[in-house]
Amino acid sequence: TVEQWTGIYVSVGVAPTKVLSKVANRLSKKNKKETNCVMVLDSEEKIKEALLNTAVTEIWGVGYRYAVKLKEMFSINNAWQLSRMSTEWARKNLGGIAGVRLIKELNGESCVEMKDPLKTKKMIATTRMFGIPVYDIDPLKEAISTYTSRAAEKLRRQYSAAAFISIFVVTNEQKSGYYAYSPQTSSTYIRLPKPTAYTNELIKYAVPLLDKIYTPGLKYLKAGVILSGLVPDTSIQGNLFLSDMKNNARRIMDTIDNINFSQRDDVLKFAASGTKRNWKMRQEMRSPRYTTRWNELCKVH
Structure with missing residues (x-):
């Protein structure tokens, strides 16, 4: 396993669609002891419970502005409430076809294909x-x-x-x-x-x-x-x-x-x-690279 060979914990989410898998993955990471970092949504009851425990701000594909809009204008606070909305409503209020796909994904209908990240680029x-x-x-x-x-x-x-x-x-x-x-x-x-x-x-x-x-x-x-x-x-x-x-x-x-x-x-x-490269991007807010740089390892006193 990844943990055994690298010492790095990973979380796994399994569900009928990509969006629901993202939901399962987030909940498995959030509740490590209860889920042992693995969550499988293989029934309607489990899917409903997971959606009820997922805030609208934590849904993959919903940005900050849309989350505020859903809360303030439609009183939608979690993923379950959003999944109950119609595709016509989503087309009008949630970014057109992207919103329709999101609603369908939350209801177990796969619309977002898994793409190969190593696909050959044209540019x-x-x-x-x-x-x-x-x-x-x-x-x-x-x-x-x-x-x-x-x-x-x-x-x-x-x-x-x-x-x-x-x-x-x-x-x-x-x-x-x-x-x-x-x-x-x-x-x-x-x-x-x-x-x-x-x-x-x-x-x-x-x-x-x-x-x-x-x-x-x-x-x-x-x-x-x-x-x-x-x-x-x-x-x-x-x-x-x-x-x-x-x-x-x-x-x-x-x-x-x-x-x-x-x-x-x-x-x-x-x-x-060049050798000095004073023009390089500052990257002052970059998180420390604990797993890939020896000089950035976390120090324990």
Whole structure:
């Protein structure tokens, strides 16, 4: 089990639909001793009891604003009361077809399919806000190189290669007034000579694109890289006139990915990505990563 091998407790919820499974999972987590972290809703009585014990604010698919609306305008306080509403009412007051599906799911009619999280993507993007406003082109090039590296990792993870690469930057053209916010987006792209998944190749084409859209003096708030025109990397032919080392660059990329995945924090990176990265997102409110970082382990005194 997960607990036996990792020491991490998990909770399991089983029910006829995805929404009801979410309800069961939450209740099993909430009442660990009574449920032993496992809850199965296999009868109408159990489903009704679970819905009565689930506040409307805790239903998967109901946001904060809708929860307030349901409470104040319709006196709906729990999932059981919501399940008694008609699909016509849901279509009008609960976001259209999404609300209809929610009502049906609460009543045991499956409407939300279980999707494979590893489904091959048709486009891969990496984008972040900067931790501080950026004005010079050099930090922007570091950011574009870093985001290209991240996107390339995702690309190789699904065994694909990209035929197009595009970059964009978001600026605030209000040069005066730090709190004035008027975002403008500039973007450009290039079609690669041949599809590739190699980080060095993608960086070589991505960074020069920045010269086309960079304007000195503007305040840059965000940047991003998008890889598109994805094809299976097995469809790419080797070059008869290149050395075996260059034709087998995928092995080098796999080695870099494996080291970075096991050691974290980009132990191996390309020089174009920079070393200090003062522009990085601050992430001051991020929760400690107790299970994946030694230096963030919880201390017991």
